[in-house]
Amino acid sequence: MDASTTVPVPVNEKVLGYAPGSSERASLEARLKELAGAGPIELTATIGGQQRPAGGASFDVTMPSDRHHVLGRSAAASTDDARAAIDAALAAAPAWAATPFDERAAIMLRAADLLAGPWRDTLNAATMLGQGKTIQQAEIDAACELIDFLRFNVSYAQKIYSEQPLSVPGVWNRVEYRPLEGFVYAITPFNFTAIAGNLPTAPALMGNVVVWKPSPTQQFAAEFTMRLLEAAGLPPGVINMLPGDGIDLSSVALADPRLAGIHFTGSTRTFQHLWGTVGANINAYHGYPRIVGETGGKDFLIAHPSADPEPIVTALVRGAFEYSGQKCSAASRAYLPQSIWTKIKDELIDTTAALPVGDVRDLANFTSAVIDERAFRKHHQLFDRIAAGTDATVLTGGTADDSQGWFVTPTLINSDNPQHEIFRDEYFGPILGIHVYPDDQYEQTLDLVDSSAPYALTGAVFATDRAAVESAHQRLRFAAGNFYVNDRPTGSIVGQQPFGGARASGTNDKAGSMWNLIRWASPRAIKETLVPPTDHRYPHMS
Numbered sequence: 250m251d252a253s254t255t256v257p258v259p260v261n262e263k264v265l266g267y268a269p270g271s272s273e274r275a276s277l278e279a280r281l282k283e284l285a286g287a288g289p290i291e292l293t294a295t296i297g298g299q300q301r302p303a304g305g306a307s308f309d310v311t312m313p314s315d316r317h318h319v320l321g322r323s324a325a326a327s328t329d330d331a332r333a334a335i336d337a338a339l340a341a342a343p344a345w346a347a348t349p350f351d352e353r354a355a356i357m358l359r360a361a362d363l364l365a366g367p368w369r370d371t372l373n374a375a376t377m378l379g380q381g382k383t384i385q386q387a388e389i390d391a392a393c394e395l396i397d398f399l400r401f402n403v404s405y406a407q408k409i410y411s412e413q414p415l416s417v418p419g420v421w422n423r424v425e426y427r428p429l430e431g432f433v434y435a436i437t438p439f440n441f442t443a444i445a446g447n448l449p450t451a452p453a454l455m456g457n458v459v460v461w462k463p464s465p466t467q468q469f470a471a472e473f474t475m476r477l478l479e480a481a482g483l484p485p486g487v488i489n490m491l492p493g494d495g496i497d498l499s500s501v502a503l504a505d506p507r508l509a510g511i512h513f514t515g516s517t518r519t520f521q522h523l524w525g526t527v528g529a530n531i532n533a534y535h536g537y538p539r540i541v542g543e544t545g546g547k548d549f550l551i552a553h554p555s556a557d558p559e560p561i562v563t564a565l566v567r568g569a570f571e572y573s574g575q576k577c578s579a580a581s582r583a584y585l586p587q588s589i590w591t592k593i594k595d596e597l598i599d600t601t602a603a604l605p606v607g608d609v610r611d612l613a614n615f616t617s618a619v620i621d622e623r624a625f626r627k628h629h630q631l632f633d634r635i636a637a638g639t640d641a642t643v644l645t646g647g648t649a650d651d652s653q654g655w656f657v658t659p660t661l662i663n664s665d666n667p668q669h670e671i672f673r674d675e676y677f678g679p680i681l682g683i684h685v686y687p688d689d690q691y692e693q694t695l696d697l698v699d700s701s702a703p704y705a706l707t708g709a710v711f712a713t714d715r716a717a718v719e720s721a722h723q724r725l726r727f728a729a730g731n732f733y734v735n736d737r738p739t740g741s742i743v744g745q746q747p748f749g750g751a752r753a754s755g756t757n758d759k760a761g762s763m764w765n766l767i768r769w770a771s772p773r774a775i776k777e778t779l780v781p782p783t784d785h786r787y788p789h790m791s
């Protein structure tokens with residue numbers, strides 16, 4: 250049975266400011282220099298606690314804002330690596346499942362404290378360099394959100410374990426929250442070091458063993474995350490990290506009868522492919538694999554004519570362009586009434602055009618390059634389509650330059666056609682589509698917001714009129730799993746805004762919450778009769 254001792258009450262990790270002259274800035278800058286100048290480091294697979302080069306095709310991890318700067322060299326996991334990782338995970342499973350909850354929890358809490366202290370600069374600097382994040386964006390992700398995931402999950406797990414059924418005189422009923430039988434396959438995206446750390450550690454906290462495949466473009470920070478977990482005392486084999494694109498790994502892992510679950514965050518397309526493969530293999534498994542996936546978004550901001558104009562500009566600039574729009578939560582379509590648009594148009598265009606965009610090592614920049622050549626080309630093609638079409642206008646931005654890094658300028662695109670692709674497709678970049686509607690058509694526009702895109706991840710309404718807020722709550726009830734009133738639709742905090750969406754945006758199991766952790770437990774109900782009956786006859790028989 251799992252322990253019911255108390256665990257520390259979690260508190261959100263404080264976001265450090267890195268202002269000029271601060272001690273945290275000096276220490277971060279020193280670590281940035283060290284990691285950037287370390288020469289390409291070898292990025293290995295970790296199988297059964299052993300670091301070893303993976304056997305597949307090699308790849309480089311480079312800086313998005315300085316694309317010729319190679320940070321690390323790695324190789325994709327081969328089918329042999331995949332089999333070895335699954336074997337190592339399953340070999341570790343009995344001892345890990347038998348490890349008391351308190352001991353598992355202590356490892357996660359220690360990882361959180363190490364990250365809050367001596368590992369903070371390393372994970373922040375690795376995330377800045379490898380994933381192209383500014384310090385603000387790295388700090389809220391690689392430091393604070395991952396620390397929060399580790400601490401809050403311990404507290405949520407304890408709540409789950411303490412949830413017990415009724416016992417009656419003569420009978421003791423209990424529920425044992427067993428781990429799943431088999432291994433969990435955690436597949437993580439490039440854009441959040443915290444998500445990459447949470448997806449393997451959440452199932453591991455619940456007693457599961459994991460094969461973890463980070464994104465190739467996040468492999469630099471993933472390498473340090475794996476070392477951090479080892480430093481915290483994670484036993485060999487509990488989490489096995491395999492680099493690469495996942496093709497060979499999936500050919501083995503998704504066909505393995507012992508696949509117990511998939512913990513995925515990434516694009517809708519990849520998730521649908523994984524789900525389809527599991528469906529096709531369903532007769533092969535010992536059980537029904539749990540499938541948890543948080544995927545894409547086309548996140549909206551709608552303003553009512555009663556809204557204060559000024560905060561809308563800030564919400565749009567931060568919501569759309571922080572981390573160059575590479576957040577699943579990024580505001581990528583805005584619906585503004587004509588009266589507000591008239592007031593904010595110039596300021597929004599001027600502020601967007603003036604955003605400092607450049608190398609992440611210059612801490613004065615607001616944002617940087619997009620993640621890789623694929624993302625860069627996707628945006629280039631979008632700009633070509635917009636230029637060739639007649640129903641959308643670039644208000645600012647619309648250019649891309651790869652001479653130094655994968656730079657795409659923060660871009661505002663206006664269209665009167667609410668069915669235009671800019672209001673439907675996820676680009677995952679610094680692109681904000683703007684639709685201006687007549688002031689008297691707020692209600693109809695809410696319906697447009699609800700129906701124009703297949704996703705339902707995040708959204709925001711700006712209004713001072715309470716009836717307008719209420720109307721948005723009702724009409725957009727299923728349009729977002731995270732809904733914001735008078736705030737930008739990004740920046741959820743663990744423990745405050747449990748995160749996830751439905752429709753094409755995922756299974757909405759809310760990362761960093763009890764609802765997610767419960768997916769990694771297989772409850773066993775135990776009834777113990779204290780003095781068993783000795784007469785088979787019922788009263789009606791006498």
Ligand SMILES: NC(=O)c1ccc[n+]([C@@H]2O[C@H](COP(=O)([O-])OP(=O)(O)OC[C@H]3O[C@@H](n4cnc5c(N)ncnc54)[C@H](O)[C@@H]3O)[C@@H](O)[C@H]2O)c1
Pocket residue numbers: 436437438439440441444462463464465493494495496499514515516517518519520522543544545546576577578675677706748749750754755
């Ligand atoms: N809803 C959320 O909480 C959330 C959070 C972050 C990112 N996202 C979404 O993630 C996407 C961006 O991330 P990305 O570009 O890394 O997504 P992606 O789908 O391209 O990749 C995600 C992961 O899947 C892996 N992958 C791809 N094919 C695979 C296969 N056949 N087998 C195993 N692994 C495979 C990738 O290598 C990567 O590790 C966006 O759509 C964004 O909205 C969603």
Ligand SMILES: N[C@@H](CCC=O)C(=O)O
Pocket residue numbers: 440441575576577578738739740741742748
């Ligand atoms: N939880 C983050 C988004 C993660 C997706 O990329 C936010 O709310 O901005």
